[in-house]
Amino acid sequence: MNTGACDELREACELVHQHDGWVHVDGAFGLWAAASSATRHLVAGLELADSWACDGHKWLNLPYDSAFAFCRRPDVHAATMSYAAAYLVGSGGAPVGADLTAESSRRARAFAVWAGLRELGRDGVAALVDRCCALARRFAEGLTAAGFEVANEVVLNQVLVGFGGDARTDQVVAAVQADGTCWAGGTTWRGRRLMRLSVSNATTTVADVDRSVAAITRLAA
Numbered sequence: 001m002n003t004g005a006c007d008e009l010r011e012a013c014e015l016v017h018q019h020d021g022w023v024h025v026d027g028a029f030g031l032w033a034a035a036s037s038a039t040r041h042l043v044a045g046l047e048l049a050d051s052w053a054c055d056g057h058k059w060l061n062l063p064y065d066s067a068f069a070f071c072r073r074p075d076v077h078a079a080t081m082s083y084a085a086a087y088l089v090g091s092g093g094a095p096v097g098a099d100l101t102a103e104s105s106r107r108a109r110a111f112a113v114w115a116g117l118r119e120l121g122r123d124g125v126a127a128l129v130d131r132c133c134a135l136a137r138r139f140a141e142g143l144t145a146a147g148f149e150v151a152n153e154v155v156l157n158q159v160l161v162g163f164g165g166d167a168r169t170d171q172v173v174a175a176v177q178a179d180g181t182c183w184a185g186g187t188t189w190r191g192r193r194l195m196r197l198s199v200s201n202a203t204t205t206v207a208d209v210d211r212s213v214a215a216i217t218r219l220a221a
């Protein structure tokens with residue numbers, strides 16, 4: 001997820017299955033690309049995987065530790081996670097929630113997930129994905145126009161930016177974090193230090209991006 005690029009899932013799944021392997025897709029962030037017709041192609045072949053993980057607290061902006069696991073073999077899933085005791089409700093019968101996670105006692109995370117999805121609806125999730133991707137492209141265009149190097153192909157909501165050398169890029173990242181107009185992390189990609197912009201807040205606007213591009217440009221100068 002450094003760049004937002006996706007592996008060739010169809011090819012990977014077919015290859016692994018030819019060798020009797022299990023394919024797990026870490027879709028913590030990227031699985032939501034499937035919600036939009038503009039980005040769905042990035043995760044083509046996903047349906048061939050044996051299990052997926054996905055987060056609600058990243059792109060959906062739901063409260064922390066809202067996450068989902070999808071498994072082609074519910075029996076294997078339950079056999080892995082479940083523990084039984086004679087006094088536990090439902091123990092030994094058909095799998096219940098407690099048989100599917102490492103936690104027996106937990107709060108009702110599913111409620112916030114249900115409410116979020118119900119509020120957004122199918123179109124709302126797609127719009128959220130599309131909006132973040134469009135803002136990422138705007139970041140890339142603005143920073144390119146300001147003379148900086150966008151190092152990745154911006155296919156999703158991630159933008160990697162170089163400021164002319166590793167040390168200088170790290171300085172700009174530190175200055176941006178201290179400035180506080182926006183927050184961007186540093187990363188290493190293909191052996192280079194780069195600034196990593198990830199547009200993932202549902203409330204981010206065009207004006208926020210433009211203000212951030214101006215701040216980054218000012219700080220880099």
Ligand SMILES: Cc1ncc(COP(=O)(O)O)c(C=O)c1O
Binds near residue numbers: 001029055
């Ligand atoms: C691709 C990917 N997988 C997993 C994680 C960890 O996710 P979690 O917040 O569920 O611990 C991250 C966090 O950034 C991520 O980007």
